[in-house]
Amino acid sequence: MPYWRLSGFYLFYFALLGATAPYLALYLDYLGFSSARIGELLAIPMLMRCISPNLWGWLGDRSGRRLAIVRFGALCTLFSFCLILLGKSYAWLALIMALYAFFWHAVLPQFEVLTLAHLGEQTERYSEVRLWGSVGFIVTVVGLGELFERVSLEVFPWVLIGIISCIFISSWWVPNAQLSSARDNPLSGGFLRQLRQPGVLAFFIVVGLMQLCHGPYYTFITLYLESLGYTRGVIGQLWAVGVVAEILVFLLMVRLLRHVSLRQVLIASLLLAVLRWLLLGTLADHWFWLLLAQLLHAATFGSFHSVCVLVVRRSFNARQQGQGQALYAAVSGVGGGLGALFAGYSWTGLGPTLTFFCASLVALLGAFILYRKMPENPS
Incomplete structure (x- = not known):
């Protein structure tokens, strides 16, 4: 298994997320956009995951050229984001968000399939490879927190262009691989029939709900903590604390x-996740409870995502793995996009406390659905 080459790609890919998740809203605020407009702009890349992963997943399953799709998607992501250098109006930024997300979301689902193909029968080792994405996230989120304490947010687009360039370069380090079809059940049928297996639809609904309840966090947590008096350097360190906990998981x-x-x-x-959102909504001004809420990222993302990838792997045959991982990404995008839109409109109307309370109810609903509908051992 090419452990370091796979890990290197994850490192750079999630370094980009480490730059955008905490600081993109801050940059849009720096440009003068309102909370509602920020929520709309951040919802576009998430909603684009409804379309992009499914299209590229279908193409990857039909052609088998997943690595070529990864490289092409990374290159087009770079070209698309470079358009931000030409203008920063709301309409222009909305176009950039849609265009770059269309290609960026083509990359990860196909790369997940490649990683699982390299792992073979050792799929439980997926988390050992994926943890380097968390390392990339930490390095970026802490480094940029310190950077933006010292320099203007005007340099933010150039930082993202540099990271995307590294993603494209690292995609050429990775060797190709194909999933074995030996595990296929000849009676399992096509993609839609596999989707109707017991608990699979319920699982995907819950994936959407988990991302929906993260909407307020990913959209406004940096601005929220800044309003409570935390500096950007400290906020970057708090993001890093959550990801360190994720790595341990x-x-x-x-x-x-x-x-x-x-x-x-x-x-x-x-x-x-229910506990985490309640803590953030009510006790974020107390350092101990805020730290505990960030440590819970180990569960709300780390353990949840690791297991979701394995559930998708077990739920679909080798010939439908691309579509399965793409559907996982797409449903996540729908939930995340709706969560960002909800947060954008509720942040001013309801306030942070009630917004996070609603998020906790969504997470509780997801737990109830899994308890009632998902079998103990999905296969």
């Missing part, structure tokens, strides 16, 4: 899954 996931089922991990992750 990735390292422990192989051992954890020897003792608990995928369903149990998903339900526990959702229940801990």
